[in-house]
Amino acid sequence: MPPFERVVELHGPALLRYCAAQVGTERAEDCLQETLLAALRSYRRVRDVGAIRSWLFSIAANKAVDLHRSHARAPHPVEDLAPLGATGEPAYRDDALWSKVRDLPEKQRQAVTLRYLADLSHSEIADVMETSQEAARRSVFEGLKRLRKEVTL
Amino acid sequence: MSNPRDSDLGPLERSLRNLEGPDAGAWERVRRQLSERAGAEGLVDVSFERHDSPLGSILLGATDAGLVRVGLPAEDEDAVLCELAERVSPRVLAGSRDSVTRARRQLDEYFEGARRSFDVPLDWQLTRGFRREVLRATALIPYGRTASYREVATDAGSPGAFRAAGTALATNPLPIVVPCHRVLRSGGGLGDYRGGSQAKVQLLGLEGAA
Numbered sequence: 278m279p280p281f282e283r284v285v286e287l288h289g290p291a292l293l294r295y296c297a298a299q300v301g302t303e304r305a306e307d308c309l310q311e312t313l314l315a316a317l318r319s320y321r322r323v324r325d326v327g328a329i330r331s332w333l334f335s336i337a338a339n340k341a342v343d344l345h346r347s348h349a350r351a352p353h354p355v356e357d358l359a360p361l362g363a364t365g366e367p368a369y370r371d372d373a374l375w376s377k378v379r380d381l382p383e384k385q386r387q388a389v390t391l392r393y394l395a396d397l398s399h400s401e402i403a404d405v406m407e408t409s410q411e412a413a414r415r416s417v418f419e420g421l422k423r424l425r426k427e428v429t430l
Numbered sequence: 431m432s433n434p435r436d437s438d439l440g441p442l443e444r445s446l447r448n449l450e451g452p453d454a455g456a457w458e459r460v461r462r463q464l465s466e467r468a469g470a471e472g473l474v475d476v477s478f479e480r481h482d483s484p485l486g487s488i489l490l491g492a493t494d495a496g497l498v499r500v501g502l503p504a505e506d507e508d509a510v511l512c513e514l515a516e517r518v519s520p521r522v523l524a525g526s527r528d529s530v531t532r533a534r535r536q537l538d539e540y541f542e543g544a545r546r547s548f549d550v551p552l553d554w555q556l557t558r559g560f561r562r563e564v565l566r567a568t569a570l571i572p573y574g575r576t577a578s579y580r581e582v583a584t585d586a587g588s589p590g591a592f593r594a595a596g597t598a599l600a601t602n603p604l605p606i607v608v609p610c611h612r613v614l615r616s617g618g619g620l621g622d623y624r625g626g627s628q629a630k631v632q633l634l635g636l637e638g639a640a
Contacts, residue, residue, distance in 0.1 A: 280515035280522035294451035317473045393446035
């Protein structure tokens with residue numbers, strides 16, 4: 278197994294962008310923090326070095342769901358509740374496209390961000406989303422189609 | 431399955447790939463907190479820090495037992511971390527630990543000429559058997575003095591095994607702290623050094639033994 282440090286340096290930045298796309302900027306750091314801690318807890322049980330990346334993104338996908346749930350349960354002020362909207366978040370330089378990505382339906386958002394923000398292959402995306410390669414490919418395609426309609430580049 | 435090359439992508443896909451997302455500050459915060467929380471939870475088997483010295487950047491790795499590896503500037507950092515992952519534990523993470531903090535302070539004092547020996551708990555697990563005996567004998571060579579390969583082999587209990595002693599010193603996991611730079615060829619020749627002959631000359635010069 279490679280040193281965990283190397284795993285963090287290699288995949289951390291892409292994981293952070295993925296988390297930001299799933300849970301929003303404000304909670305992205307939490308999401309990544311929980312992801313990396315969970316990964317380190319079970320790191321010694323990983324057997325397939327080639328599957329480390331999809332394993333990490335699977336953990337991140339689960340942590341994103343957990344964050345949505347705990348956020349929905351917690352008594353937050355109303356303006357804080359919109360879990361998928363991009364309203365009121367710190368702006369990125371490429372804010373318009375970023376908020377369109379954030380507004381995609383969940384599967385499409387996951388597939389598109391895994392493919393283009395995190396650079397995963399279709400088979401890795403299928404592993405993360407626990408679906409077939411075909412379905413993963415379709416979700417990427419549907420997401421792109423939707424974005425094309427809404428974004429002028 | 432190959433990943434898309436930029437030239438194969440349309441403008442939308444290229445823009446998606448270039449989306450910036452959270453800034454570098456966010457990443458730095460995550461890294462810092464990860465080290466703290468992972469350390470507090472006891473999830474890190476080897477912590478390491480980089481330390482600036484007159485020789486260049488030195489990597490200091492430590493376990494619960496103590497300092498386990500000193501990586502000299504001439505060594506490939508990635509190779510050092512991989513060695514730790516393979517031989518100690520893959521749970522290697524940047525972060526501080528008491529023995530590393532102490533070693534860093536003492537290294538500064540040493541390079542300022544204000545310290546002649548190191549007082550840091552050592553984890554010897556990366557060396558064993560005769561090699562470990564050679565290094566323990568080496569650790570007793572006083573500051574500013576030198577010994578020959580044959581002398582340290584003798585001190586380790588096998589006067590004839592000076593070649594094996596050379597191997598032990600060449601693979602010293604704790605250079606500087608275990609002063610293998612003080613071991614020279616019998617004729618006074620410099621001999622090899624894990625950190626390169628220039629670093630060896632520099633250390634001997636610092637100690638006034640050149």
